[in-house]
Amino acid sequence: xxxxxxxNKYSSEHEWVSxxxxxxxxxxxxxxxxxELGDVVYVDLPEVGSTFAAGDAIGAVExxxxxxxxxxxxxxxxxxxxxxxxxxxxxxxxxxFGSGWICKIRLSAPDELDGLMDAAxxxxxxx
Amino acid sequence: MSSLKLKKNKVGDSRSLTRGRKTGRIGAVxxxxxxxxPLCEKHKELGAxxxxxxxxxxxxxxxxxxxEHHSVRNACGVFDISHMGQxxxxxxxxxxxxxxxxxxxxxxxxxxxxxxxxxxxxxxxVIDDLIVYRLAAEDYFIVVNASMIDEDFAWLGxxxxxxxxxxxxxxxxxxxxxxxxKCEEVFAGMCPGKSLPERxxxxxxxxxxxxxxxxxxxxxxxxxFEMFCPAAQGVKWFEKVMASGAKPCGLGARDxxxxxxxxxxxxxxxxxxxxxxxxxxxxxxxxxxxxxxxxTLRNQKENGRPTALVxxxxxxxxxxxxxxxxxxxxxxxxxxxxxxxxxxxxxGKGIAMAYVPIQHGKVxxxxxxxxxxxxxxxxxxxxxxxxx
Numbered sequence: 413x414x415x416x417x418x419x420n421k422y423s424s425e426h427e428w429v430s431x432x433x434x435x436x437x438x439x440x441x442x443x444x445x446x447x448e449l450g451d452v453v454y455v456d457l458p459e460v461g462s463t464f465a466a467g468d469a470i471g472a473v474e475x476x477x478x479x480x481x482x483x484x485x486x487x488x489x490x491x492x493x494x495x496x497x498x499x500x501x502x503x504x505x506x507x508x509f510g511s512g513w514i515c516k517i518r519l520s521a522p523d524e525l526d527g528l529m530d531a532a533x534x535x536x537x538x539x
Numbered sequence: 540m541s542s543l544k545l546k547k548n549k550v551g552d553s554r555s556l557t558r559g560r561k562t563g564r565i566g567a568v569x570x571x572x573x574x575x576x577p578l579c580e581k582h583k584e585l586g587a588x589x590x591x592x593x594x595x596x597x598x599x600x601x602x603x604x605x606x607e608h609h610s611v612r613n614a615c616g617v618f619d620i621s622h623m624g625q626x627x628x629x630x631x632x633x634x635x636x637x638x639x640x641x642x643x644x645x646x647x648x649x650x651x652x653x654x655x656x657x658x659x660x661x662x663x664x665v666i667d668d669l670i671v672y673r674l675a676a677e678d679y680f681i682v683v684n685a686s687m688i689d690e691d692f693a694w695l696g697x698x699x700x701x702x703x704x705x706x707x708x709x710x711x712x713x714x715x716x717x718x719x720x721k722c723e724e725v726f727a728g729m730c731p732g733k734s735l736p737e738r739x740x741x742x743x744x745x746x747x748x749x750x751x752x753x754x755x756x757x758x759x760x761x762x763x764f765e766m767f768c769p770a771a772q773g774v775k776w777f778e779k780v781m782a783s784g785a786k787p788c789g790l791g792a793r794d795x796x797x798x799x800x801x802x803x804x805x806x807x808x809x810x811x812x813x814x815x816x817x818x819x820x821x822x823x824x825x826x827x828x829x830x831x832x833x834x835t836l837r838n839q840k841e842n843g844r845p846t847a848l849v850x851x852x853x854x855x856x857x858x859x860x861x862x863x864x865x866x867x868x869x870x871x872x873x874x875x876x877x878x879x880x881x882x883x884x885x886x887g888k889g890i891a892m893a894y895v896p897i898q899h900g901k902v903x904x905x906x907x908x909x910x911x912x913x914x915x916x917x918x919x920x921x922x923x924x925x926x927x
Binding site: 448450451453454456472474475476477479498 | 599600604606794795858881884911
C-alpha cells in the first residue's frame with residue numbers, strides 16, 4: 413500500500429478529501445479501497461450541478477466482481493467530475509490519490525472536514 | 540462446469556460489497572464455518588485475496604482478475620479446483636442405474652471417455668451439472684460442483700440399487716485446472732514423456748510415485764486439462780504446474796472466462812426450477828431413454844418451453860451487468876433478472892445471461908438492463924459471446 417498523503421482528510425468509507433481551495437475539495441477513493449476492489453472497470457460519476465449531503469452515495473466504482481458505492485464525506489455541489497475515468501477507469505487503480513480522482517465539490521458546510529480522519533488516523537484505521 | 544456461486548457468497552452483490560468495503564474487508568465472514576483446500580496456505584503465500592465460495596475459502600484473484608483472464612486466453616493459467624467433488628461409481632448394474640439418473644446417454648461412452656451431463660429432480664429441474672467419465676465397463680469417475688457434493692451424494696445414495704458401489708472421494712484429491720493455449724507445454728514441463736488424453740478423455744498416469752488423474756476438459760473455452768492428484772501431494776503439484784509456466788488464477792477470472800463461453804454456473808444459471816431445455820442444454824439430454832425428470836423435458840419438447848436462458852450483450856455504454864439486475868423490453872415490459880453478468884475482459888462490453896419468456900427470447904431482440912435506475916441498451920445475441 414502506497415503512502416497516505418498527509419494533507420488529505422479521510423472517511424471510514426475509504427474516500428479521501430483534498431484540502432479546500434476557494435471552497436472546493438477534490439474527492440476520490442483511497443489506495444486501500446482500490447486495492448481491495450481490484451481492477452476497476454467502470455466508474456459511475458455524479459452529475460455536475462447536483463448537490464449532496466455528507467454520507468450520500470454520489471456514484472459507484474466497479475471492479476470485475478464488485479460494485480461499490482462512493483459516498484461523499486462532505487456536503488455540497490458537484491462542480492467538476494473526472495470524465496477521463498469514462499475511458500480509463502483503471503486510472504483509479506494506478507493513481508487513486510492523483511489522476512484517479514472522482515469529482516470536485518463546492519463545500520456547503522466546511523466544518524465537516526474537521527470530523528474526518530487525518531492521514532495518521534486513517535492509516536491506523538486500515539490496519 | 541464448476542461451482543462459482545458468486546451471489547450466495549456475496550461477491551458480485553453490490554449491496555453486500557458496499558458493506559464489505561465499509562468494514563474494510565470484502566467478503567469477510569465467519570471463517571470457522573468455512574472449509575479450505577490443501578492449497579489454502581500456498582494461495583495466501585502467493586498474495587491471493589481469499590473469499591468464501593460454496594462453503595470454501597478460495598482465491599478470488601492473485602494479481603488481478605483482468606490479467607489472470609488474459610493469461611488464460613493467451614498463455615496458460617492454473618486454478619485450484621480442489622473444492623469440487625469426485626465420486627466413484629462401480630459394480631454390476633452401474634451403467635444402467637446412472638443412465639437413469641443422468642440426462643446424457645452413457646452408452647455413447649467408451650473406456651477413457653467422459654461426457655457433460657445433468658442430474659435432475661422429478662420435475663425436470665436441475666440438481667447439478669457434472670462430468671461423468673467411463674474408466675472401464677461398469678466403472679465411472681464423476682466430477683460434481685463443490686456446493687452440491689453432499690446433496691448429490693445423498694440423492695444418488697437414495698436411488699442406488701444394491702450391488703452398485705457409490706464412493707465420495709472428494710477429500711482424497713487436490714484438483715488443478717490447467718487452461719490456456721500453452722497448456723500442452725506446461726504439461727510437457729511437469730510430466731516429461733507423458734501424454735494428455737484426447738478431448739473429453741480421462742487417463743491415469745504415474746509420475747514421481749503419484750497417481751495423477753488427467754481429464755481433458757475445462758471451464759474456460761481454451762485448450763486445457765484438469766488433473767486430480769493425491770491431496771497430500773497437492774502443494775507439490777501446484778508448484779510444479781506454476782514452475783512449468785502456468786499463472787495462478789482465481790475464481791474471478793474463472794467466472795469471466797466461463798461466461799464469455801456461456802458455460803452455465805449451477806446456482807446462478809441452473810436451478811431446480813429450470814429444465815436443461817430452458818437452459819439451452821438439450822444437446823446433453825437424450826430424451827429417447829428414461830431418466831429422472833424426462834417426462835417434463837418430453838412435454839417441453841412437444842409443447843414448448845416457458846422460458847429460455849438467453850445471452851445478452853450491451854449495445855451501449857453502461858455499468859457492468861450483474862446477477863439480479865432486471866432486464867426489460869425497451870417499452871418497459873419486464874422480462875426477468877440476470878443470472879450472471881460481467882464486463883467481458885476479452886470483448887470489452889457487458890455480457891450476461893437471463894431466463895426470459897420464450898416469445899421474447901429471439902436472437903436480435905432489443906432489451907434493456909436496469910442498473911441503479913438507468914436503462915442500458917442491450918440485445919439478445921447468439922451463444923457464445925466469444926466465437927472461437
